[in-house]
Amino acid sequence: MTSTSTLPGEAPPASAASGTYTLTSRLARGGAFRDGQLTTRYGAVRLGALTPGAEAALRALGEDDHDEAAIGALIVAHDGETGLLRWHILRSRLEAAGLVEHAVAGPDGAAVARLVTVGRGATTLKPAPRGPVRLSRHALLSPAEGTLALRAPGSPLAVELGAGATALLPLLTTWTREAPAPLVRLLATAGALAPGGPDADPQAEERGSVQWHPLDLAFHARTRVPASAPGYGGTYRHRERFGPEPVAAPAADGPRVALPVPDLEAIAARDLSLTEAIEQRTSTRAHDPEHPLTLAQLAELLYRTVRIRGTFTGSDGQELADRPLPSGGAVHELEVYPLVTRCEGLEPGLYRYAPDRHELERVGAPGPATATLVKEARGGTMMDGDPQVVLLVAARFGRVMWKYETVAYPLILKHVGVLYQTVYLVATAMGLAVCGLGGGDTSAFAAATGRDPLLEGTVGELVIGSRPAGPAATDTDTAAATAAATGAAAAPAAERATEPAAADF
Ligand SMILES: Cc1cc2nc3c(=O)[nH]c(=O)nc-3n(C[C@H](O)[C@H](O)[C@H](O)COP(=O)(O)O)c2cc1C
Incomplete structure (x- = not known):
């Protein structure tokens, strides 16, 4: 009482x-x-x-x-x-x-x-x-x-x-x-x-x-x-109910595209130095329509950034991975889905990169949902044409959330940043155009893939393509292009350098 x-x-x-x-x-x-x-x-x-x-x-x-x-x-x-x-x-x-x-x-x-x-x-x-x-x-x-x-x-x-x-x-x-x-x-x-x-x-x-x-x-x-909020670090709060997910997503039944394996020694011999790659890195929002990205280039970019170099088992029983990028707890929940509009040697459509097998799995042909994703990437970068490839970065949330509690989602966002920079630097070294995006549409991704958005959803996107010859279309060029398109006077270069980039980025 x-x-x-x-x-x-x-x-x-x-x-x-x-x-x-x-x-x-x-x-x-x-x-x-x-x-x-x-x-x-x-x-x-x-x-x-x-x-x-x-x-x-x-x-x-x-x-x-x-x-x-x-x-x-x-x-x-x-x-x-x-x-x-x-x-x-x-x-x-x-x-x-x-x-x-x-x-x-x-x-x-x-x-x-x-x-x-x-x-x-x-x-x-x-x-x-x-x-x-x-x-x-x-x-x-x-x-x-x-x-x-x-x-x-x-x-x-x-x-x-x-x-x-x-x-x-x-x-x-x-x-x-x-x-x-x-x-x-x-x-x-x-x-x-x-x-x-x-x-x-x-x-x-x-x-x-x-x-x-x-x-x-x-x-x-x-x-x-x-x-x-208690629960920092690995708390395994759902361990009794659900097992860990495998580090590599199970292979899908659909068609697969074998990818050439790049020769890393040959690449290392001709590559930019790290300092050169960092110093030359820039966001480029124009692609060369005459010489589109090739399948070999896409394969090299994916191989050098997100392939699985090896797997091992953690003391908690979860399968972990070694990749060119770091990941909290070596959990590696990020998947890359190339959404292709133009790539020499590859049919347009949506693919998943299988990082353990270095091959592409075809998820689907172009359709309304992929059109939305392409349109949004184009709008987000204010490109004149459709981007040749959008790399949709998805997280298999359960990989991280099986182990971590309060830091789980923040870790995923940090991993996206790590992936962005790795892709930026390798793309720069390869002479490709690359631009990260600040937002995306996980519901369009769910519609395009049929994935349950609570299990796997997009957390980042990058636009990649062949770099146009001559001065690249960077932020300032885009500002000028936008100004021209809207009839506004383009700001002087010195002023533009401090302006927000296209689409307020
Ligand atoms: C996380 C992130 C999100 C970004 N989002 C966009 C975007 O949505 N649209 C865009 O045109 N540029 C985007 N960018 C590119 C930035 O605008 C660009 O990095 C910035 O203007 C500096 O230019 P720089 O990359 O050429 O040095 C993004 C960059 C990052 C790292």
């Missing part, structure tokens, strides 16, 4: 928030006190010599929510008034370790909200702000185990909301004084309230806040504030 009483000093709530709301506490979820030992989800803690009152209070808090007055009465009954100070010190220590959970009981005694730890942090309650309050524009609400959980990015705490909170939430979408103080304290402790007030509203005014979309900030905090 929850035991409650009104807390002294809390403003009487009004209108939608009318009724009596009370703060209660209990040992954090999964916590129990028995035989002088506190068992938590982090392990067992022996608390040493305790007064009879403290023992009784901990036993009660291990079983249910109780308000301060009820626990105080227990302490006094066993230890007398003098026991209260020692109890407060002990409770503060437990809160600092995140071992006490606070809740708000509504007028009917049912829990309206509960402050729980989702990362590593103290649950010591903050005072309710004095003025009006509002929910943070960065707070996110999501279903969680039968409740709705409200979270602020970077906070190790969440507020789980019961049915009784649903009428109160809309109040908090604008500045209000009407929300019940106990609920406001929980939200403040979880970092879910906006700072300031109606007269000084930093979240609405300051660049640091305004520029962040809540989803981006939550994603950033989840991976860069480890205390706010």
